[in-house]
Amino acid sequence: MTGGPGARFLSDCEVLANDEVAPEQWRMRLRAPSIAAEAKPGQFCMMLTNPTQYPFLRRPMCFEQIFDQEVTILYKVEGEGTALMAGTPPGQRIQVQGPLGIGFDTDDDAFARHIIVAGGIGVASFPSLAKALTARGVIPEVIIAARHAHLILCEDFFRELGCEVHVATDDGSLGEQAFACDVLTRLKPDSDTRVYACGPMIMMKTTSDAAIAAGANCVVSLEAQMACGDGACLGCVVESTEEAEGEAMVRVCVDGPVFDTTRIDWAAHNLAYAP
Ligand SMILES: Cc1cc2nc3c(=O)[nH]c(=O)nc-3n(C[C@H](O)[C@H](O)[C@H](O)COP(=O)(O)OP(=O)(O)OC[C@H]3O[C@@H](n4cnc5c(N)ncnc54)[C@H](O)[C@@H]3O)c2cc1C
Ligand code: FES
CATH class of the missing domain: 2.10.240 (Dihydroorotate dehydrogenase B (pyrk subunit); domain 3)
Structure with missing residues (x-):
């Protein structure tokens, strides 16, 4: 795992773009040079969703992609804070604190095979991870699972990186009708495999169970x-x-x-x- 108590910033970041990419799922692009310079895949930031005092608490969001001067946040509208984020137009500034927390270890050579398992909006932390792994010649396999076709996000991004992508939906509306853990088991991970999981708790537990049963290493990104x-x-x-x-x-x-x-x-x- 990487990250931890390194440099962190409280920045007023300009919103460069904020687009609905699927029903209730949005992508915000922020100009955040200091944060982007330090951020690692799997780390997160705390976003003040409204410049007034309400909602008072910042909302945690991981970095979807990390660029030289910018980061993107892929988010689902859950309640008041994320609804306010969705209503934030380009040009407005938003206070962001980060990078925070311990992210993924992208330099560990201990495993020959890497499998990313994303459930729903849990996919949000994986584009930056896949890019970091790919940059050092490790091409991860990716399982993207969601309840329904319209909640399958980032499939094209992973394919363009060269990843083998497996899509599964609960209702069979896209890819195979299966849960993420069943797709993982079918891919036969072994003791030379690291599995990275993020999604709803039940999905992470069942994915983790499948990984451990196969003798694989497994890391989870919790919410x-x-x-x-x-x-x-x-x-x-x-x-x-x-x-x-x-x-x-x-x-x-x-x-x-x-x-x-x-x-x-x-x-x-x-x-x-x-x-
Ligand atoms: C480290 C971390 C990274 C995250 N990254 C992302 C991301 O990249 N994209 C994204 O869409 N979401 C992410 N989340 C979840 C996101 O922070 C919450 O969805 C958001 O705070 C909800 O705020 P809200 O004001 O819209 O909803 P609220 O009005 O606060 O809550 C609406 C409903 O969602 C539930 N809820 C709120 N926060 C959470 C949570 N963290 N876990 C489970 N249930 C919750 C509440 O109990 C309530 O039922 C992340 C959470 C953590 C801890
Ligand atoms: S959010 Fe306060 S201790 Fe983690």
Whole structure:
């Protein structure tokens, strides 16, 4: 895992573009030179979605792509904060704090095969990862899974990078009708494989189970509601298999969001598929 307490910035970033790319899914392009210079795949930023005091809390968003001077954010409208983001026109400025957290390890030579498994908007952190891996000659395979065809994002991007892409939908409206974990099992990962998963918790757990059953290494990028994004409020803790200072908890904002799956106590989460 990379990143951690390095340089970070609080910047007023100009919105260069903000487009709806699928129903309720948007891509915002920001001019953010300082943040872009430090950001690593899998790290995130905290965005102030409204220059007034409401909503008060910044919203966490990972970096979809990282360029020299710019970053893109791929986001789904969930509630008030993201609805305000969707209403932000190009030219407006938005306060962004970052880069934050521990991202993906893109330099680890320990694995011959790399498989990205994205569920829904969880795909948002993977274009930057795929680009970083590809830049050092490692072409990841990619599974993109979602409930329905219109929620399959970034397929063309991964194909243009040269990745083998497998698409699956819950309702069979695009690709095969299957869950991400079943596609992963069919691809036969082994002990020489690293699996990267991000999506709904149930999807990450089942993907992680499939990876571990096959003897593969697996890292997950977790989501949690965040207040401070800085390790102070404990609003983002999740149950862990490791105990530190008498607590078996990790903070998603500073200990993650990317974790080796063996550090997460999946059994402590009451997870079920909700169609
Ligand atoms: C490290 C990290 C990176 C993220 N990256 C992205 C990204 O790249 N693209 C993207 O679309 N989203 C991302 N998210 C999730 C995003 O932060 C939330 O969707 C957003 O904060 C919702 O804000 P809102 O004001 O629109 O919704 P709210 O009004 O705050 O909430 C609307 C509903 O969504 C639920 N909710 C809110 N936040 C979360 C959360 N973090 N996890 C689960 N449920 C939540 C609430 O309980 C509520 O039911 C990320 C989250 C984390 C922790
Ligand atoms: S959001 Fe405050 S500790 Fe993680």
